[in-house]
Amino acid sequence: MRFIALTLAAATLLSTSVAVQAAPIKIKFSHVVAESTPKGVGGKMFKELVEKRLAGKVVVEVYPNSQLYDDKKVMEALLLGDVQMAAPSLAKFGKYTKKLQVFDLPFLFDDLEALERFQNGDMGKQLLQSMSKKGYLGLAYWHNGMKQLSGNTALRTPEDINGLKCRIQQSDVLQAQFEAVGVNPQKLAFAEVYNALQTGVVDCAENPWSNIFSKKFHEVQKYISETNHGALDYLLVTNAGFWKKLPDDIRTELEKIIAEVTLEVNKQAYDLAMESRQKVIDSGRSEVLTLTKEEVAKWRKAMKPVWDEFEKQIGKDVIEAAIQVNQ
Ligand code: LMR
Numbered sequence: 217m218r219f220i221a222l223t224l225a226a227a228t229l230l231s232t233s234v235a236v237q238a239a240p241i242k243i244k245f246s247h248v249v250a251e252s253t254p255k256g257v258g259g260k261m262f263k264e265l266v267e268k269r270l271a272g273k274v275v276v277e278v279y280p281n282s283q284l285y286d287d288k289k290v291m292e293a294l295l296l297g298d299v300q301m302a303a304p305s306l307a308k309f310g311k312y313t314k315k316l317q318v319f320d321l322p323f324l325f326d327d328l329e330a331l332e333r334f335q336n337g338d339m340g341k342q343l344l345q346s347m348s349k350k351g352y353l354g355l356a357y358w359h360n361g362m363k364q365l366s367g368n369t370a371l372r373t374p375e376d377i378n379g380l381k382c383r384i385q386q387s388d389v390l391q392a393q394f395e396a397v398g399v400n401p402q403k404l405a406f407a408e409v410y411n412a413l414q415t416g417v418v419d420c421a422e423n424p425w426s427n428i429f430s431k432k433f434h435e436v437q438k439y440i441s442e443t444n445h446g447a448l449d450y451l452l453v454t455n456a457g458f459w460k461k462l463p464d465d466i467r468t469e470l471e472k473i474i475a476e477v478t479l480e481v482n483k484q485a486y487d488l489a490m491e492s493r494q495k496v497i498d499s500g501r502s503e504v505l506t507l508t509k510e511e512v513a514k515w516r517k518a519m520k521p522v523w524d525e526f527e528k529q530i531g532k533d534v535i536e537a538a539i540q541v542n543q
């Protein structure tokens with residue numbers, strides 16, 4: 217009798233440990249945008265590749281459209297282990313590091329190619345580690361696109377925006393950028409933007425084309441000025457402890473997959489932006505304004521003092537490295 221009980225107990229123990237070993241690692245990836253945007257595409261591709269190459273070892277659940285968390289909450293959720301990956305815009309890390317604010321400086325990067333040179337260079341790579349003391353690890357940079365200004369009045373020069381209320385992301389640089397042109401900036405979560413524009417809580421906003429189209433902002437804004445005054449890119453971020461504790465072979469494979477997905481997202485981002493721009497134009501719901509060189513120069517002149525204002529926080533070396541990539 218005793219022998220049978222012992223054998224049963226041993227068998228149970230064995231099967232439990234087999235089950236524990238066999239349980240796949242779960243990666244929950246939460247983000248706020250539509251699946252048709254570069255980040256949405258990246259999330260889906262990451263899931264597909266992981267589940268193909270690490271079948272049975274890792275499962276990925278992607279939660280788009282702020283289904284799970286907004287970008288503020290997701291950073292807390294990462295530390296708590298409630299999600300394992302997120303990709304907030306680079307504008308949203310000010311609470312954790314001041315260095316990433318470089319990405320918000322208006323008119324600093326000429327285009328996505330310049331931005332990519334910076335991200336792939338030494339400084340860009342160093343910045344991936346800039347939040348390690350806070351428990352976060354940057355895994356990659358993903359593009360969305362250059363930002364455009366939308367409003368219910370035609371915003372051609374800084375005088376046109378003076379006195380308006382614009383929605384901004386959680387970023388002190390973006391706050392300063394808008395204050396420099398006489399705007400009253402309102403920090404709102406992405407999921408609140410459509411309503412805020414529709415109900416007139418704010419008059420204007422800045423967004424890249426894929427966000428404008430996929431979230432229908434062009435249906436609640438009469439004009440979109442093609443200012444390309446800054447970039448909206450993402451940091452794919454994880455909990456540093458979680459990442460370090462992954463088995464080596466799994467971490468290595470995940471890193472390979474991330475590198476592939478990053479290449480693809482960044483390759484597609486510009487085309488996705490242009491497609492969304494065209495769809496906005498075709499919809500006839502808002503007018504796209506092409507600015508003259510002189511008009512763009514006025515925005516640049518009015519907003520550029522923000523570089524000096526934030527130089528101390530960001531670091532002169534970081535800003536200098538960014539300036540270099542335009543040449
Ligand atoms: C925003 O809040 O406007 C963006 O950060 C949303 C996003 O993830 O593109």
